[in-house]
Amino acid sequence: MHGTAFSHVDFYMHLLWGSSDDHSSESAITSDLEMRTLMEGELENMRKLLFILLAAMTISIIVACADSSDSTGSDTEQNDSAAQGDADQNDSAQGELEEIIDNLLSNELLVPLGDIPVPDDNPMTxxxxxxxxxxxxxxxxxxxxxxxxxxxxxxxxxxxxxxxxxxxxxxxxxxxxxxxxxxxxxxxxxxxxxxxxxxxxxxxxxxxxxxxxxxxxxxxxxxxxxxxxxxxxxxxxxxxxxxxxxxxxxxxxxxxRQIVVTDTPYDQFLKGERDALSEQEIRGLNLFAGKAACITCHQGENLSDNQFYNIGLDNDDEGRFAITGDETDKGAIRTAGLYGITHTAPYMSDGSIETLEEVIDYYDRGGDGHPNTSPLITELNLTDDEKADLLAFLKVLGGEPPIFTKPEMPGTE
Incomplete structure (x- = not known):
């Protein structure tokens, strides 16, 4: 190849500068014919080379496009697969949530608050x-x-x-x-x-x-x-x-009897408004009725069973025992209703707990060790997320109690 390339250089040098020797007309004609033949050959070689180069470039472009198409197709398939996976996961989570809601709505211990009972001999005028x-x-x-x-x-x-x-x-x-x-x-x-x-x-x-x-x-x-x-x-x-x-x-x-908190989102939920509670609040209610076992005592209207339990408070209050004289009632106090709960701190019959977070922690640890603690009070082993969910539900019960003010007093000016 190097020899051919060198002869080409000599050839083109000859065209540009001619020969140093004198040639006859015949020699010149012969040289012209040879030169034309050589040039035609070179042009043919150049056309072939150009064709090969163009073909190679075309093949490279096609291969690159094919690779790109395969890559794009693969990415698209992966994205589609991921999207389908997310959709399936969301559908599964939504299905689980709907099942929880159905179970809660069918729980006979969860009852929306009705009208407050009014004795026949004391109508409200x-x-x-x-x-x-x-x-x-x-x-x-x-x-x-x-x-x-x-x-x-x-x-x-x-x-x-x-x-x-x-x-x-x-x-x-x-x-x-x-x-x-x-x-x-x-x-x-x-x-x-x-x-x-x-x-x-x-x-x-x-x-x-x-x-x-x-x-x-x-x-x-x-x-x-x-x-x-x-x-x-x-x-x-x-x-x-x-x-x-x-x-x-x-x-x-x-x-x-006018001082009531009613028709909270909890009540609306129990009446069939499935979106009245957020997902977190529903998880909290599910814990309330399940793992946390709050519903054992906080059930029915007003979320109180109207019974008496020693919940493990570290005090010497005789509780229900002072009324019944029954040893099993020592330290037992009535189950408190939960409506308005966000407004009524401090909590417990002795006011020993300042916040709802601390109330949850108290029950989670199983009380404070009173010797007559009810067997219903046990460790719950709630996670931090579960505590947060339970708190979110309890806050739903806060509502807005009516605020009454001092009226004009008789006998005063």
Whole structure:
């Protein structure tokens, strides 16, 4: 090849510069013919070479395109496969969620809150509600004219208070946390130890309790009768016999039956609105009814079974035992309802737990070791994610309780 290339150079040099020798015409003609022949041969060789180069380039392009097409097709197939996998996974997760929802909606222990029970002998009228509200805020129902129902059951604090236990009449700490009034009318028994059979009886209890309002009902009746306007309010409320202890209890109880949290997203969910709760809240409710076992006691309307249990609190409260004398009731307190729960801290009958997160941790560890702890209180072994889900559900129950304010008091200007 190198020799051929060298002869080509000589040939083209000859064309450009000619020969140094003189040639005859015949030689010149011969040279021209030879040159033409050589040039035609070279042109043919160049055409062949160009064809080969073009063919090689075409093949390279085709191969590259084919590789690219294969790669793109492979990527597309992989993407399609991944997308299908995600879709299948989402369908599976959605199917599991729907199954959980179906199971929850069919659980007979989960019941939406209905209308609050109202005794036949104590209907709720506008005049009676105003009278009850007036009595609720009136400090003159106490022995020192300084304490009303509102002092321990503040509307802006979830109708409870932020103290762990209530302040005793005359000073000092009481034995228990002030229970919220929210949804109190749904209980079959009232107070932590269940000593009141009705809301009407409960309403009178604190008035006579020496640690709370310290006022004898026998003394309260003439005291109210002496206040201008009160007798007229009782008559207007439908109490034809005027101011009596029974009527005082009925009026306050009627007012308290207005203090409710109802129709939460939880209730809407149980009524068939499947999207009323988020996925996390549904997981929390599923834990509530399952692994966390909250539903064992917090069930039915108001999420209370109205029973009494020692939940393991580290205190010396006799609980239900003080009422029944039954040794198994030592330290047992009534199951608290959960509506309005985000407004009613601190928690437990002794107010020993500040937050809902701590409440969950308390039950997760199985209580604090009271010797009479119910066998229902055991370690739950919840994960952090499960605790977060359970908390999300509990917050759904908070709702917005109505806020009542102090009305104009009779006998004042």
């Amino acid at each position: 506008e005049e009676k509600l105003l009278l009850g509200q007036t009595l609720y805020f009136d400090t003159r129902l106490s022995g020192n004219d300084e304490v009303s129902c509102m002092n321990c059951h503040l509307p802006e604090l979830g109708y409870g208070e932020r103290r762990a236990t209530f302040e005793k009449f005359g000073g000092g700490d009481g034995p228990r946390n002030s229970p919220t009034v929210i949804n109190a009318g749904y209980y079959t028994l009232n107070f932590w130890d269940g000593r009141a059979d009705s809301l009407e009886e409960q309403a009178l209890g604190p008035i006579e309790n020496p640690d709370e309002m310290n006022m004898s009902l026998d003394e309260l009746i003439p005291k109210l009768q002496a206040i201008e306007g009160y007798e007229d309010m009782f008559i207007a409320a439908g109490f034809e016999d005027g101011i009596t202890a029974e009527n005082i209890g009925k009026a306050i109880a009627a007012f308290e």
